[in-house]
Amino acid sequence: MTIKPEAHKQFILDRRRFLQGMIAAGLVTWNAGLAKAATVLHPPTELKGNQFDLVIDTLPVNFTGKVRTAVAVNGSVPGPTLRWREGDTVTLSVTNRLKTFTSIHWHGMRIPSEMDGVPGLSFEGIGPGQKFTYEFTVKQNGTYWYHSHSGFQEQTGLSGAIIIDPLLSEAEAPEHDYAILLSDWTDLDPNSILSNLKGDSDYYNYHRPSLKQFSRDAHADGFSKALAQHMVWAKMNMSPSDIADVSGSAYSYLLNGAPPSSPWSAMFAPGQKVRLRFINGSAMTFFDVRIPGLKMMVVAADGNAIEPVTVDEFRIGTAETYDVIVEPKDEAYTIFAQAEDRTGFARAILTPKLGLLPDIPPMDPRPMRTMSDMGMKMTGMKMSANMDMPGMDMTSMEMPAMDKSSSGSMKGNQGSMSNMSVHSDTSISMGVGEAASVSSFESSFPLPQPGPGVLPIASAEGKQMMPADHPAKILHVGPEVATVASMTSSRPEDPGDGLQNNGRRVLTYADLRARYSGVDRRAPSREIELHLTGNMERFIWGFDGKKFSEAPPITLAYGERVRIILINDTMMEHPIHLHGLWSELENGHGEFNPYKHTLIVKPAERVSYVVTADTRGHWAYHCHLMYHMEAGMFRTVIVQ
Amino acid sequence: MDNRTFSHVLLDQFEGRSGGSNTRFRWDGEGWIGTDWNRLWIKSEGFVDHSSVSDGDQELLYDRPIPRMKYFDAQVGVRADLDSGPARVWSAVGIEGLAPYSFEFAPTLYIRNDGRVAGRINGAYSLRFTQRTVLEPQVELNFYSKDDPEREIGSGFSDLDSGLRLRYEINRKFAPYVGYTYEGAFGGSAKYRSNNGEAVGTSSFVFGVRIWH
Numbered sequence: 037m038t039i040k041p042e043a044h045k046q047f048i049l050d051r052r053r054f055l056q057g058m059i060a061a062g063l064v065t066w067n068a069g070l071a072k073a074a075t076v077l078h079p080p081t082e083l084k085g086n087q088f089d090l091v092i093d094t095l096p097v098n099f100t101g102k103v104r105t106a107v108a109v110n111g112s113v114p115g116p117t118l119r120w121r122e123g124d125t126v127t128l129s130v131t132n133r134l135k136t137f138t139s140i141h142w143h144g145m146r147i148p149s150e151m152d153g154v155p156g157l158s159f160e161g162i163g164p165g166q167k168f169t170y171e172f173t174v175k176q177n178g179t180y181w182y183h184s185h186s187g188f189q190e191q192t193g194l195s196g197a198i199i200i201d202p203l204l205s206e207a208e209a210p211e212h213d214y215a216i217l218l219s220d221w222t223d224l225d226p227n228s229i230l231s232n233l234k235g236d237s238d239y240y241n242y243h244r245p246s247l248k249q250f251s252r253d254a255h256a257d258g259f260s261k262a263l264a265q266h267m268v269w270a271k272m273n274m275s276p277s278d279i280a281d282v283s284g285s286a287y288s289y290l291l292n293g294a295p296p297s298s299p300w301s302a303m304f305a306p307g308q309k310v311r312l313r314f315i316n317g318s319a320m321t322f323f324d325v326r327i328p329g330l331k332m333m334v335v336a337a338d339g340n341a342i343e344p345v346t347v348d349e350f351r352i353g354t355a356e357t358y359d360v361i362v363e364p365k366d367e368a369y370t371i372f373a374q375a376e377d378r379t380g381f382a383r384a385i386l387t388p389k390l391g392l393l394p395d396i397p398p399m400d401p402r403p404m405r406t407m408s409d410m411g412m413k414m415t416g417m418k419m420s421a422n423m424d425m426p427g428m429d430m431t432s433m434e435m436p437a438m439d440k441s442s443s444g445s446m447k448g449n450q451g452s453m454s455n456m457s458v459h460s461d462t463s464i465s466m467g468v469g470e471a472a473s474v475s476s477f478e479s480s481f482p483l484p485q486p487g488p489g490v491l492p493i494a495s496a497e498g499k500q501m502m503p504a505d506h507p508a509k510i511l512h513v514g515p516e517v518a519t520v521a522s523m524t525s526s527r528p529e530d531p532g533d534g535l536q537n538n539g540r541r542v543l544t545y546a547d548l549r550a551r552y553s554g555v556d557r558r559a560p561s562r563e564i565e566l567h568l569t570g571n572m573e574r575f576i577w578g579f580d581g582k583k584f585s586e587a588p589p590i591t592l593a594y595g596e597r598v599r600i601i602l603i604n605d606t607m608m609e610h611p612i613h614l615h616g617l618w619s620e621l622e623n624g625h626g627e628f629n630p631y632k633h634t635l636i637v638k639p640a641e642r643v644s645y646v647v648t649a650d651t652r653g654h655w656a657y658h659c660h661l662m663y664h665m666e667a668g669m670f671r672t673v674i675v676q
Numbered sequence: 677m678d679n680r681t682f683s684h685v686l687l688d689q690f691e692g693r694s695g696g697s698n699t700r701f702r703w704d705g706e707g708w709i710g711t712d713w714n715r716l717w718i719k720s721e722g723f724v725d726h727s728s729v730s731d732g733d734q735e736l737l738y739d740r741p742i743p744r745m746k747y748f749d750a751q752v753g754v755r756a757d758l759d760s761g762p763a764r765v766w767s768a769v770g771i772e773g774l775a776p777y778s779f780e781f782a783p784t785l786y787i788r789n790d791g792r793v794a795g796r797i798n799g800a801y802s803l804r805f806t807q808r809t810v811l812e813p814q815v816e817l818n819f820y821s822k823d824d825p826e827r828e829i830g831s832g833f834s835d836l837d838s839g840l841r842l843r844y845e846i847n848r849k850f851a852p853y854v855g856y857t858y859e860g861a862f863g864g865s866a867k868y869r870s871n872n873g874e875a876v877g878t879s880s881f882v883f884g885v886r887i888w889h
Contacts, residue, residue: 234684235888236888242807244807245804246805247804247805247806273746273778514741515745518746573746573774574747585679670677
């Protein structure tokens, strides 16, 4: 769809009116850089109300100098921002003009499973030329997003922001409110990306260990130390530079659909507050976000209010959302979102007036994986700081995981226990007063989102769980499991590789304390332990050493409250997303544990969270890295 | 969803070898098609001197990852020696994969109807100088249980083909290279060659392209 110049002007006018002129400056610079585009691209518009007509079609786009075909919603990549109001029933009629099936999944929404938009689980998908009408009542508020759950359409553009205004509006809403959708665009066919990864998993990694790198390391650390370190990785057929499977060699990082060469702009009036709703709508990229010169007050995570915490920087995993509030002075700032592997960045300009061009900061050094990422943490210290490799027995990491207790993190190394954070909340969440019968308890399903005036619903009849009564799960290495971490730990206070000790105050999962207390105060009645496993070399990913196609669904009884423990046996982060149900992260805040829909599990980390199975249906449960999901890291969760 | 069919081809020797007055053409490649668990492999190698083809080895193999092994596949199938000499057909069984330190290692055992046995070991290693410049030492060693006079092969360790190639990856799929190779025969095979007045061993400068698709 080509927008004619007249229409384009009209668009700017409409847009001006809509955002009170706050964005026009950005548009001017933004479009200049795309003069050669086959299609004039524009940042996503905002659609508001409770009736929406969405049309999915192909769209010629030009983000890199080459014209490619994207999948667009209403002629826009990313698609329009949908603004809903809590309590409304929204109707979204989606027309498919593609030649293939499509779908829209409303990420993080607590809605009936047949509205969840996952082909094969919720419905059969939307056929070519067909129309599907989604209708559901919005029972939550915050920042969410939508994306296709069909093939690689999310990678090729089908995503957009969802903003849900709360029923009870905030006393002091910031004057400006912007959705910021980060994405990773590729000119390549996603099918060939997956094929290349299957054939050569380091295909997109241009920072592999090399003699050049070795000589640099030898210069810095001494020859024998550098050699020892290189040999450790080489022996395992692994690379410490294995940060992202698809890098900037294939991706252009976009912010609201704008490449860094012609950034999107957000305008503000000096002295006023700006709410920025960050959404990681990428297929494969973790972003580290900061605004040099500006503190960010993080007020919400995955749509749920948290106790405000002021930071310089935060990491946003694929599919997560964070709302921050900033109070800029009368100057222009760069919103800087560098990819975790530092092979590129997305950016935007936050400015009080036209024409200001803030500096773009240099990217940080590339992170490198360490032995602790391999589950070989021996002392609780980062190995890079205290490395003495030759004496270590590398074979130990191939032993089956020994670490099976539900609350502890490590066995057989008492000296290290003090370094481990234990965040099991069984004792805290027990014994809440108001007893209710199970039946009346279930009558309030699905449980409401925590919020002002939402009272906890507790049942004294919740079964007390026997800690660690489940048998140890023995995993063996094999074609689907290249590593089994022998040492795992819960590390919510660790911001992640590349962010430790960088001199900035970086948000961690330990900072996420819910603003409103959790709704279900029952103790979980059972534990489900799942290992995140994979073989990078073969590019096979899964849970417990099995791909989706090789494993039965996970079944939850309707109404039960379960603890899920994820143990990451791989050396990469995985953002794990459970559809339809909240994931209450056990990060040590007890009844104020945060509700999330997507949880990052760092390498060799164990993350535990609690889920109330309060909505029946078939739900997708998967790693939100698209090519990991497509390579098997996916399960169906059935609530029945 | 997670059980798709993929296919890749690696032509890692596609080169001219010039030693003395003679230039020979050499190819050596392999390709597979299949899923994570079930793959069909084709391997092919040979020399072309003028119009004569020698060392023509073509294999068709079924390939499957070995349980409890991270990086090795088992392969069974057939090998056909198809070139200007008399044809031979063998059944083949072997493994192929990555040994520690990323050594590519592929030993294969071949058996013919008459009970003859042959063996081959392929090994290679990629030493990355920079992100695009790679030095690859490679060796192939052949073993035969009995003489095969018609193909001028003697029993025991019969021949070795080794090379050192320096490639530049213009991209991951296309990398021109230069290098040095040594191809030589031992024992009975060496005798056949010297009886024919051929050199027992040949060192060559090589130039070629490595193609991955």
